[in-house]
Amino acid sequence: MVLKEGEGQDKYLLWGLTICLTAAYAGLCFNDSVWADEAYTMLLVQKPWPEAWRLLLSDVHPPLYYIIVKLVCTVFGYQVPVVKGISAFFIFLTMLLGITRVYPDYGRKTALLYIAVVGLMPQLLRHGVELRMYPQAMFFVTACGLLAVSLWRRQGERASLRQWIGFWAAGVAAAYTHYYGLVAVAWIYGLLLWCFAYVFYRERRRTCLALKVLKDKILSQGIRRWFLCLFASIAAYLPWLFVFLRQTSQVGETYWIEQPSLRTVVRWAGWLFKTEVMPVSILYTLVFVLGFLWLLWRGMAGRREELLSGAAGYGVLLLTVLTGLSATLLFRPVFIPRYMIPAAGLAAFGLAVFEAQLPRRLTALLCGLMLLVGGLGYRDVWREEYGTQTAETRSELEQLLKPGDRLVYDYEHIGFVLKYYYPDYEVEYWADTDWNESGDVWYCQCFRELTEERMEEMGLGWTLVGEYGLDEYSFRLYRIQSVVSGAS
Secondary structure, three states: OOOOOOHHHHHHHHHHHHHHHHHHHHOOOOOOOOOHHHHHHHHHHOOOHHHHHHHHHHOOOOOHHHHHHHHHHHHHOOOHHHHHHHHHHHHHHHHHHHHHHHHHHHOHHHHHHHHHHHHHOHHHHHHOOOOOOHHHHHHHHHHHHHHHHHHHHHOOOOOOHHHHHHHHHHHHHHHOOOHHHHHHHHHHHHHHHHHHHHHHHHHHOOOOHHHHHHHHHHHHHHHHHHHHHHHHHHHHHHHHHHHHHHHHHHHHHOOOOOOOOHHHHHHHHHHHHOOOOHHHHHHHHHHHHHHHHHHHHHHHHHOOHHHHHHHHHHHHHHHHHHHHHHHHHHOOOOOOHHHHHHHHHHHHHHHHHHHHOOOHHHHHHHHHHHHHHHHHHHHHHHHHHHOOOHHHHHHHHHHHOOOOOEEEEOOHHHHHHHHHHOOOOEEEEHHHOOOOOOOOEEEEEOOOOOOHHHHHHOOEEEEEEEEEEEOOEEEEEEEEEEEHHHHO
């Protein structure tokens, strides 16, 4: 393939930025500290396939992420850094879309800004190396959205069959990765149909009969292919539809998410750029919000497709959040901030389109602010990944535990972590424990449900060993050696 003049230099620059940011993510992967959801991921993928599949059917998420993780771990080993690397790899793929999708349609400046925003967004730094499905969902949603933008801007005119297949496949993969990926893709389909219908109506009002006939043919073909993709997506999702409905009913009966207050919802507006230095985060959040308003205003006023496509990227995120909030108000709480991540890549695209339209000096100023936000976010995540007591706690507990001992907890989340780190020991909830069994019991007290006074009332002999921590969970460790009633 022959590169146009300057294109080779652009590609080197784009690839260089992508590789540097990917290396930054890779630097966050080399630790073995996990929180509850990550421990659940490791426990599930370590199961044999039949048992893992049974657990997937009873989970509240689609299966694609777990299947990919289990396949990769079968080759490279069931280690935390391996699974963190999978998440970081999908962040890399999302940035790579800046080279493969954004650059051809929007040029070097927008592509560079898109890659930088994705790579430096604080919450993507945090969740981009978690043992969860959010980076994977974001990649598929972003790919689907950017392909939709390409299909719309070409109005079906030069859109190849391969682009339509990619659009369909990315949407199905997003739906099989996370349910808010499914929501985001549904809005992408809706926005694309609206755009086709709008352009179709606009072109029919042209006075040139020949142009009307040509455009009608092209747009009709685009709308037909849209419906074909829709029906093919529904058909591809049918095998999981009944599981989805059953999981939805389970969530309707009981779910851990609490009802958010109005103040909490307002704070979600700045969640993607949240760092420990709040003034900087608030300032960049204002830039983010103003970018959407500016794109919408200028795009509608001048009917500029590149600005409207950027506003549509923002719109997918906004509509996804509004869907989650509407379900929360009408049924029960089903939305938390990290469910924004599947649509965050398209919001990053919208922000990049906005910043690329600004004067050079203002763009440079915003790039400096973005680097500051990203640097602060990286510092925060580095502390979270490497500043825990996990290694020291595991080392000490391994010296204390002996065969036949049991681990008891009073908080479900730390229970998952204990089960992952100590698979050779019984791990039980304190209320379900038979205190008359032989062997020492090591009680990890997080919430003080079983206090020292309560232990004495139950006739338990105890010794406080010390205070420890596993990832984000701090606890007191008690050694319970005997039962008074059993010793008499």
